[in-house]
Amino acid sequence: MKSDSQNPYFAVSNRLICAVTVAAVLFVWNSSSVQAQVSGLNPGDPAPDFSAVNHEGEKWEASDHFGEILVVFFFPAAMTGGCTDQACSFRDHYAELRELGASVVGISGDRVENLDLFRRANNLNYPLLSDSDGSIAEAFGVPVREGGTFTIEVEGEEKELTREVTTDRWTFIIDEDGNIAYVDSDVDVSVDSEVVIAAIKEMKSG
The missing domain is CATH 3.40.30.10 (Glutaredoxin)
Known part of the structure; x- marks a missing residue:
């Protein structure tokens, strides 16, 4: 009997899990970037001249x-x-x-x-x-x-x-x-x- 590591279905599943994980990380990073853009001014930023x-x-x-x-x-x-x-x-x-x-x-x-x-x-x-x-x-x-x-x-x-x-x-x-x-x-x-x-x-x- 083949071990899990030799099983082609196991390899495909691993690749899918990796792909989903990478996609999730990218989504979180992008979401954080968007949040940073809409969260307002931060200390050190020039104040608006209004x-x-x-x-x-x-x-x-x-x-x-x-x-x-x-x-x-x-x-x-x-x-x-x-x-x-x-x-x-x-x-x-x-x-x-x-x-x-x-x-x-x-x-x-x-x-x-x-x-x-x-x-x-x-x-x-x-x-x-x-x-x-x-x-x-x-x-x-x-x-x-x-x-x-x-x-x-x-x-x-x-x-x-x-x-x-x-x-x-x-x-x-x-x-x-x-x-x-x-x-x-x-x-x-x-x-x-x-x-x-x-x-x-x-x-x-x-």
Whole structure:
């Protein structure tokens, strides 16, 4: 009787297994490559030089802030629970961030009037930018999906808020040289500002 190694069916099976294994490895490698291409900017990458309309309807340019540390946080929708918690956290820690030489800007797909209401309702002390076509988010590699409309009551009055696009919640730090220094694509809204402050302190000490 022939051993398995001498059996032609065994040899064919081995070749098939090898071919399938190689194909699987190539698939995983290619999938990883694609994931790397769509996963956004990484530390060390040059930051996009972007501009947008702020909550007051005025043009805001990132280049005016290069040379200092700039915290950029993308949030899905103004006047919603998690976004309010995150925005207010940056408000409460803004003085400490300024002491560290950092400015803050929040970005969403909301219309300007939504951002103005959001800022006034929560006494936010930094600018909010309207990325109504999602182009800024895409430049940073932040996933963008369809927008939406919802109604909320503010001071006894119903307001209908429409956003053109909805971005995922990502936070970036841009260093004084205009490069990405920090990326968080899995943001915890309750501690985002504190994590950012810790990261800036580490940047300065390193």
